[in-house]
Amino acid sequence: MWTNWSGGQQCRPTATVRPLDDSGVSAVVRRAAERGQTVRPVGSGHSFSGLAVTDGVHVDLSAFRGVTGTGGAPNRPTVRVRAGTTLGELHEELARRDLALEAPLELAAPTVGGALAVGMHGSGAARGSLSAAVVGLRLVDGRGRLRDVAVADLDGARTSLGALGVVLEAELAVVRAGRVRVTREPRPVEEVLAPDFWTAHPVVEAAAFPSAGTALTRWAEPVAPHDDEDDDTDDDAGERSLGVTVAGATGRTALGGAVVVERALPSLVPRFNRAVSRLARTVSAHGPMHRVLSSPPAVRYEQTEWALPRHALADGARELLAALADDHLEVGLPVRLRVGPPESAWLHPAHGRATGWIAVRVPRGTDHAPVLERAWRVLRDHDGRPHWASRSDWTADDTAAAYPRVGDFRRVRDDYDPDRVFATPPLAAVLGD
Ligand SMILES: Cc1cc2nc3c(=O)[nH]c(=O)nc-3n(C[C@H](O)[C@H](O)[C@H](O)COP(=O)(O)OP(=O)(O)OC[C@H]3O[C@@H](n4cnc5c(N)ncnc54)[C@H](O)[C@@H]3O)c2cc1C
Structure with a gap:
């Protein structure tokens, strides 16, 4: 039985798998699709909402950890980080490189993949969420294909509720540590x-x-x-x-x-x-x-x-x-x-x-x-x-009315998950089919 942090969400997935590499994730998605099962990536289970709940296959990304590289320009540095890395681990890895996140995120437990999926934020008039720092994303889509998200689709993928695929790695803009x-x-x-x-x-x-x-x-x-x-x-x-x-x-x-x-x-x-x-x-x-x-x-x-x-x-x-x-x-x-x-x-x-x-x-x-x-x-x-991670009575009709770019998101979702392998009932409740 899987339970979230608050204890308010529970589920019994058909299987919980912990792939060790990218091809392992692709294989899990393909196999589940063939069997007509849904797939839900799961992070640290810190969401209060039911987004991580499934009776299908849970994909545990805990083997996908750590910073894999740095890039960008000297005044605009970036890091590549694997999606199962917790924010606490990311902060420490950045600090060792004299870097830091601009977003003032205070909770260490969430994973990068989970925090991006729900748009985790801190508080500051000019300090955006973790999603705002994304400059690149690699994921496995609903057909099991490994994809680097196109720049034109990035605003759909940086906060996706996990509807587009299993995110494996993100490239994030960071700042010099202070x-x-x-x-x-x-x-x-x-x-x-x-x-x-x-x-x-x-x-x-x-x-x-x-x-x-x-x-x-x-x-x-x-x-x-x-x-x-x-x-x-x-x-x-x-x-x-x-x-x-x-x-x-x-x-x-x-x-x-x-x-x-x-x-x-x-x-x-x-x-x-x-x-x-x-x-x-x-x-x-x-x-x-x-x-x-x-x-x-x-x-x-x-x-x-x-x-x-x-x-x-x-x-x-x-x-x-x-x-x-x-x-x-x-x-x-x-x-x-x-x-x-x-x-x-x-x-x-x-x-x-x-x-x-x-x-x-x-x-x-x-x-x-x-x-x-x-x-x-x-x-x-x-x-x-x-907030997507919080409890609410929000519906797909509400989303359609409140988000002006929901049509663009649907277009990207149709491309990345045409068969709705990632569409669990809690996800459909807020996004529609
Ligand atoms: C005590 C507490 C304090 C909090 N404080 C804040 C706060 O200050 N600001 C804020 O914004 N939020 C806050 N939250 C909510 C928190 O940000 C989110 O619940 C958390 O970021 C989700 O990360 P997770 O790893 O726990 O993901 P989960 O809860 O396990 O999953 C959340 C969603 O992400 C998807 N997902 C997970 N990994 C991946 C992946 N690799 N690829 C694609 N989709 C994926 C899941 O399918 C699910 O849809 C808080 C929660 C708690 C319990």
Whole structure:
């Protein structure tokens, strides 16, 4: 039985195969196609949605790891990385070459293939997703053919939900490694909702409890390479994450308390959250960005995250926070707010528009359905598109209406997977046949 990270998705694939080389992947796809089975590549299983679920064949890419080469120009370097490499491994391999990803991705566990398929993003007005860094892709298509994706098709393939093939290797644009100072600070919620907050720092995010007037913020600024302070690479990064615990407050203790309170006496949660927000204080750390932003989650949870047009971020967040408070749906994890630039990928939720991301998380063990469903209603009404890795009630009709280049994606899909070998029911639910 396969289970995702949150425990909310499970499946029993007919077979799980772990090919060792490119021809092994081709053989798996051909054999499954002959037998009328579907094929689903699977990464680290960190998606909350059912995209990796199948009763067909799971292709485990864990033998496809590591950086295989560097290229590009001195001022525009690139690396080639195999799709089963985790982001944590990629960060470290890049650091050894004095390189780094531009996208501020804080989670180490996802694989490159999985993160690209769903359009994994961080937070910064000008910092695009991992998909935005793709300059080349090699995959095995639905007929088992090894293909280098043509430049004209790249915006279909850089965020593809795994619908076009099994990605084996990506060439990514990277930047010279640098160091950043990360500051975590409590700020009034209304200050955080003002547009200036999101452009004041290259990497910036916030999190707010519905009942609290104070948001927990985090931002990163570059520091000079000769800064000789010792790196603070966060021995206990989880304590400092806005995503999961509270910045500079009582960290993991506070979160554990929140979850316990929530399960025993939900009516105490808002009071507890307000107290935790008041306790938050300013802290900072500095070092390589992937280390100081790193935040392994302290508890497991379910999540829905939506991409709103940036101008709708403040109203969407205000309405969502009020709805959760009014309907007594507040939980022990804050609502997370982030931003990103327009993405070129035809199916990226931030396609074609500067975006404000809003994520609602519900700790495992708490009834998540009423909270997530309330969030869907509000965020949809603000022209939101759900993150492909998150839980939602999104349908193929919604995709057709919300993504202007969906016709181009269909054309590329018809070319790469004409027989729909990769089309599982969860995929068909959001993309259609
Ligand atoms: C605690 C936590 C924190 C998170 N934080 C963030 C965040 O900050 N920002 C964000 O954007 N997302 C975040 N996510 C979601 C996360 O980005 C995605 O779930 C993750 O990137 C998917 O990678 P994976 O390796 O786990 O893929 P899986 O979940 O295993 O698969 C996801 C999809 O990718 C496809 N796929 C996998 N490998 C390949 C391949 N080689 N070729 C083609 N298709 C493939 C699968 O078929 C499936 O459709 C978070 C998730 C968790 C659990």
